[in-house]
Amino acid sequence: MFVIRGRDGQICTSTAMDETFGEEIQHETRQQAEDELKELERSLPKGLFSVVELNKVGRPSLGITKKISVTLSEENWEWLDEKAAGNRSKFVRQTILNSLGNESEWDNYACLGYAIKGAEKLGYSQDKIQKLVNAIYSGFDMTSVPEANKIYRESEY
Template identity: 45%
Template sequence: MKNYGIAAVMRRELEKVLSKDLTAEQTKILDQAENLFKQVYQTGFNEARLIGGEEWSNNACLGYAILGARKMRYSEEQTKKLIRSMYSQFDLTSVGEAIEVYNKSSY
């Protein structure tokens, strides 16, 4: 997967901040920063693939929740409430924040 779009967006934003008349040195620094962002992204992506071995997604997370709810014999309505509550958190909470919440919990 080579989705480096965020590096390009960040570069464009930096170019706006620095002005349109960039010096050769400033352009070189932006090129280096963009390449570093790409390397960081690729490294993180590769590590995630090695650790997990499978693609992770919000749907996978919700599937685990459904499986856990079934094991706990939650009713259909309880499971729906759980899934809706979790789904709404995807937009409000970053993956890092969710990991931190879990790591600090007693579970």
């Protein structure tokens, strides 16, 4: 079985309005998972997600390993070691991914958080907020980020 997971371990879940809603999507073959990943990358930046084989022994590959050498001052190394909390590679990788630009900062869950915050501010009931979240969540699969951006810019809002 194969699944799609984010570089930070984020799990891709079903947005189907049935009994699978919210469950991790599993694929029988690597090809099925790779096809799904290609579709996902139509609306999100490439490289944020990868196909992972379930029950495979060992750590999943995060990509291509290339060794680098970095010269820093003693103070900078102390700062890096403190921030890295014992895992320099993970810290540097996360720092690089975070600085790839605004598009890499896009997160569907952050979008839902903004929607919930706005709905609460307007006094929506929990039932109405849940319906709003479900509607937006299902739209992530059908609308790319650039398409959503265009819809907003061309709307009256």
